[in-house]
Amino acid sequence: MSNTELELIQHRAAIRRASFGGTVLACGLGLGCFARACLAFDAIERVDVVELSPDVVALVAPSLAEHIADGRLVIHQGDALDFDPSGSWWDVVWLDIWARGSPGHTPESDALRQRLAPHAAWVGSWIDEQHETARTLASRWLIGALC
Numbered sequence: 001m002s003n004t005e006l007e008l009i010q011h012r013a014a015i016r017r018a019s020f021g022g023t024v025l026a027c028g029l030g031l032g033c034f035a036r037a038c039l040a041f042d043a044i045e046r047v048d049v050v051e052l053s054p055d056v057v058a059l060v061a062p063s064l065a066e067h068i069a070d071g072r073l074v075i076h077q078g079d080a081l082d083f084d085p086s087g088s089w090w091d092v093v094w095l096d097i098w099a100r101g102s103p104g105h106t107p108e109s110d111a112l113r114q115r116l117a118p119h120a121a122w123v124g125s126w127i128d129e130q131h132e133t134a135r136t137l138a139s140r141w142l143i144g145a146l147c
């Protein structure tokens with residue numbers, strides 16, 4: 001968990017989509033920097049966050065109190081894998097949990113994607129973005145080394 005510029009850069013795909021407005025579901029609160037970045041856009045109506053750790057919620061929610069009070073932020077404490085999306089629709093779903101796995105095989109992220117995709121216009125995953133970035137850098141390095 002961090003709230004540095006590097007952290008925000010890692011969420012740029014989802015933040016860019018959130019900038020168009022609407023509703024967001026984030027799985028994983030951390031220090032709340034992704035939620036905060038979304039809430040900075042006036043066009044964002046509501047951000048739902050599902051966070052597993054009650055300790056993380058207790059620590060971070062007070063710093064987001066104004067958004068909770070005005071109803072634009074709702075924090076659901078629980079396992080995102082058990083979160084029931086029935087009857088809901090989000091413009092952006094961002095999977096920001098510490099998912100296990102390797103490129104192309106991230107079981108928790110894959111399960112969440114499958115569960116939430118019918119309820120979202122777009123679903124992205126932090127771990128899959130990191131794998132994709134690593135793959136791109138590795139192939140650039142390989143091309144550079146060979147040419």
Ligand SMILES: C[S@@+](CC[C@H](N)C(=O)[O-])C[C@H]1O[C@@H](n2cnc3c(N)ncnc32)[C@H](O)[C@@H]1O
Binds near residue numbers: 001030032079097
């Ligand atoms: C990488 S951090 C998120 C960092 C975040 N980008 C920030 O702004 O600080 C991952 C978060 O996901 C939570 N988490 C891990 N597994 C989870 C699960 N199955 N369901 C919900 N939250 C989970 C962790 O407790 C942690 O708060």
